Amino acid sequence: MLPYIIDWLSLLGRWFHIIAGIAWIGSSFYFVWLDNHLLPPRETQDTDKGVGGEVWSVHGGGFYHAQKYISAPGVMPEPLHWFKWEAYSTWMSGIFLLALMYWYGAEIYLIDPSVLSISPLMAVSLAIAFIGGGWLIYDLLCKSPLGKNDKSLAIVLALLVSLLAWALCQVFSGRGAYIHFGAVLGTIMVANVFFVIIPGQKRMVSAAQEGEAPDPQYGIKGKQRSVHNTYFTLPVLFVMISNHYALTYAHTYNWLILIALSLAGALIRYYFVARHKGKAPIWPVLFALGLIAAVAVPLAPAGRSEAPTAEVSLDEVHGIILSRCVSCHAEQPTFAAYTSPPGGVMLETTEQIQAQAQRIYEQTVVSRVMPIGNLTQITEDERSRIASWYTARTATETDTAAEPDG
Ligand code: HEC
Numbered sequence: 447m448l449p450y451i452i453d454w455l456s457l458l459g460r461w462f463h464i465i466a467g468i469a470w471i472g473s474s475f476y477f478v479w480l481d482n483h484l485l486p487p488r489e490t491q492d493t494d495k496g497v498g499g500e501v502w503s504v505h506g507g508g509f510y511h512a513q514k515y516i517s518a519p520g521v522m523p524e525p526l527h528w529f530k531w532e533a534y535s536t537w538m539s540g541i542f543l544l545a546l547m548y549w550y551g552a553e554i555y556l557i558d559p560s561v562l563s564i565s566p567l568m569a570v571s572l573a574i575a576f577i578g579g580g581w582l583i584y585d586l587l588c589k590s591p592l593g594k595n596d597k598s599l600a601i602v603l604a605l606l607v608s609l610l611a612w613a614l615c616q617v618f619s620g621r622g623a624y625i626h627f628g629a630v631l632g633t634i635m636v637a638n639v640f641f642v643i644i645p646g647q648k649r650m651v652s653a654a655q656e657g658e659a660p661d662p663q664y665g666i667k668g669k670q671r672s673v674h675n676t677y678f679t680l681p682v683l684f685v686m687i688s689n690h691y692a693l694t695y696a697h698t699y700n701w702l703i704l705i706a707l708s709l710a711g712a713l714i715r716y717y718f719v720a721r722h723k724g725k726a727p728i729w730p731v732l733f734a735l736g737l738i739a740a741v742a743v744p745l746a747p748a749g750r751s752e753a754p755t756a757e758v759s760l761d762e763v764h765g766i767i768l769s770r771c772v773s774c775h776a777e778q779p780t781f782a783a784y785t786s787p788p789g790g791v792m793l794e795t796t797e798q799i800q801a802q803a804q805r806i807y808e809q810t811v812v813s814r815v816m817p818i819g820n821l822t823q824i825t826e827d828e829r830s831r832i833a834s835w836y837t838a839r840t841a842t843e844t845d846t847a848a849e850p851d852g
Pocket of ligand 1: 626690691694767770771773775781788789791802805809810816817822824
């Protein structure tokens, strides 16, 4: 019963997490857009009120006129809308999912003995240390003298984030490392809202209410954190979908792929932010596409692999799959964590095996992510027998379907 309940919790948690994330990133994209499209106010009475910029827009059949004040308005308007629960609820649902899938299910999703053999308790402690430590180091850096120079801070942060990607991949399964990379950056983003941006805004509001000039340093600090959040967004979103792409996280150089794609995401965001302001140079996009190509080309599978070394029959492969895969990949899995075949993949009969031959080969031989966490302890010899069977099979297929001159 428990695995079934966990399935539902995971489904509902994910549904909620995506909706909260859309609301958060959506509003944050909108405000970056708004800020970058401001024009000086046309009416002098607006300038006199303290308005520094305005935007006209049309959406959903209505015309909107947004105005940005240079500092706080003279009288605090009621109600004043704050944007914070989008961020907080995204984080809370994210940590809930992380704990449910990757911490509670550490042996399946987080630990890979071929990377590092650690106990679930150790793995979860490390995960929490990465998330908490990530924020502490980041926050200290921003508050240190380095934090006064935005460019140097950005360079140091980029190096540390790359180090983080590398370190996580030395400790966790590729998939677990990627999701924790996202969790560390996502936590920094939400903590920026919670510990810096919102408290700064509260101080500015209370200063305005007491008729004092608000201290501009709160605005400056908040802006710095919010710029970092902007550039973390696309890398974090890549990580959130990466678990569907073993070609990235399961590669030997998974940490390098993670760094390259994160950099590509940040560059693409950079371009869009610049474009809102007017004409933007295209080089960040070209560089980002170059990075993606530089990752994709070497990852491409080699054409036909070397000739099969041994004749391996379908029956033999069926035997391997029965002992290594079917505890999970059956209509009624016997592996306790699942109540339905994971990924919808069933491998009980020879027909099912033949129909899924390519996926079996990819998951077991190419990316080697199956059996997940190698919980059923498949041997190298069994992997290579699956490889021989598959290559012989595709060789005969291409020979029979050969071109006329072949
Ligand atoms: C301990 C349970 C377990 C075992 C054993 C296991 N798998 Fe899986 N398999 C999973 C899970 C969980 C997923 C879904 C992964 C995900 O969430 O993306 C999966 C997904 C798959 C997929 C679909 C992947 C995709 O994204 O298209 C294939 C194919 C697959 N497994 C093949 C195998 C083969 C072949 C074996 C045996 C060599 C095997 N699995 C053993 C748990 C297992």
